[in-house]
Amino acid sequence: MQIRFAGVGGQGVVLAGVILGEAAAIEGLKVLQTQDYSSASRGGHSIADVIISDGEIYDLMVTNADVLVALHQLGYETAKSKLKPEGLLIIDTDLVKPDREFVGAPFTRIAEETTGLALTVNMVALGYLIAKTGVVKPESVEEAIRRRVPRGTEEINIKAFRKGLEVGRE
Secondary structure, three states: OEEEEEEEOOOOHHHHHHHHHHHHHHOOOEEEEEEEEOOOOOOOEEEEEEEEEOOOOOOOOOOOEEEEEEOOHHHHHHHHHHEEEEEEEEEEOOOOOOOOOOEEEOHHHHHHHHHOOHHHHHHHHHHHHHHHHOOOOHHHHHHHHHHHOOOOOHHHHHHHHHHHHHHHHO
16 A cells, blocks of 8 residues: 655654554564655655555555545645545645545644644544554554654654544544
8 A cells, every 4th residue: 555645844744654654564564664855844845655565565655645645735736646546535624625535634623622732633644544544553553653752742642643543433
């Protein structure tokens, strides 16, 4: 499965990709994770690609995304051409106005309401992605969160992830 996260700097897109890749590795799957971002640390585009397979991976980056998670309009515009026509588009419905079918929720608003921090938008979106695709087990993602987020923020990030799972299952 080829998954692309797209947003702007400061939304945690790269961290979401790293955590998803680590969760897949925890499950013994083969993973390739790459990222691309503009030189602006905040406000420029940010993209994280994750390819997950039980067999060999031959692509070096996402070429035909099965899933695009767009957290900002700039990220969507930058990444939409890589999404398969039949691919799943997941968006932050407050920040992205797509030109095709989609699913999604107001991830940033949910993050703020759940944790008090818009910075946890990436974990809310990751939970939603897992609920919609089942690409890896939620327990694997929670283990990857514990390993990868800054020390002391594990529980708030897991709380945001679980909220995204809940919204995605509704």
